[in-house]
Amino acid sequence: MADLVPQLPLALRAPPEQRLSRYVGAPAGLLEALHALAAGDVPGGLFLQGVPATGKTHLLLGTCAEAELAGRHASYLALRGLRGRVRAAVEGLDQSDLLALDDLDAVAGERDDEIALFDLHNRLCDAGRTPLYAAADGPDALGLVLPDLRSRLAQCARWALPVLDDDGRAELLRQRAAARGLEFDEAALDWLLRRASRDLGTLTALFERLDRASLAAQRRLTVPFLRQVLEIDLP
Structure with missing residues (x-):
């Protein structure tokens, strides 16, 4: 499953357009919060929610790039297409200073995947590392079947992304x-x-x-x- 994990540093791999400074229409305070997250100053993690094409992936990759430029190790993983395979896909990612997990809604309702994410979240937070999540809806509306995971995600700082006018x-x-x-x-x-x-x-x-x-x-x-x-x- 090693091919599921990005091998190149995200600061080099992410397109130049996908930087925090290039994001348009951010709610007041969001970019500052992501800069702080990249520096490791947001305990408990952060959760982005927004309908498709609101820039969730842009912000996740941009935050990872900021973290790596600051000398921290960052990893990004899109969960879309990994339903039923999350535990293998995230193996070793708990060693990342910042871990960005995209498309969380793609595995919601799959109990084994949710248990794997719950365990991963706990390992990250216990080690003082930072999770960053993105999904179409907030934790309470994702259809999660594991109450403990829903509770952990609800404790993250949460931001809703607007649709651009x-x-x-x-x-x-x-x-x-x-x-x-x-x-x-x-x-x-x-x-x-x-x-x-x-x-x-x-x-x-x-x-x-x-x-x-x-x-x-x-x-x-x-x-x-x-x-x-x-x-x-x-x-």
Whole structure:
């Protein structure tokens, strides 16, 4: 099961966009809390909840990268696809100073998995190490069958992530374009946001296409260029 655990340092493996400083629309105090968590100053851990495409994975990877840059050992593990195999997947991860577990809802209701997570949580906290969790819902709404695990998760500091509004989506795309040295006309940005899905996963996938096309054609991101590249997908 060793292939389930990231082998490269997360500070190097995580995409540059997935840093805490690049997260858009954070609730007041959240980024400060994650910086403190990365430094090991949040006993008991932290729990992020939010619907898909609210940036949970971004924040988990960003916090792990911050921890590693501070000289701490961090590990990230997505639980989606690991139902029934959690105990083997987390073996050895209790040695991480910071352990980020994503997609907790993917294994909720599987008793053996929940027992493995309960045992892991206790080992981490007993050793003064830090767990960081993310799921679509809070501990009370996940459908957990192990009351002890639900109780442990409920003791974590909890933050709810908002869905980005149009201003937030625009700022996200501006940041990504600027980080890659792209010129994104405001008219083109407005054109894209009025036509693209509000889902951030879809929106960022469209941006990646535009980035590759812009690089290949040596063109700025203007309305005519967006029409040319996305004519099949968007009206």
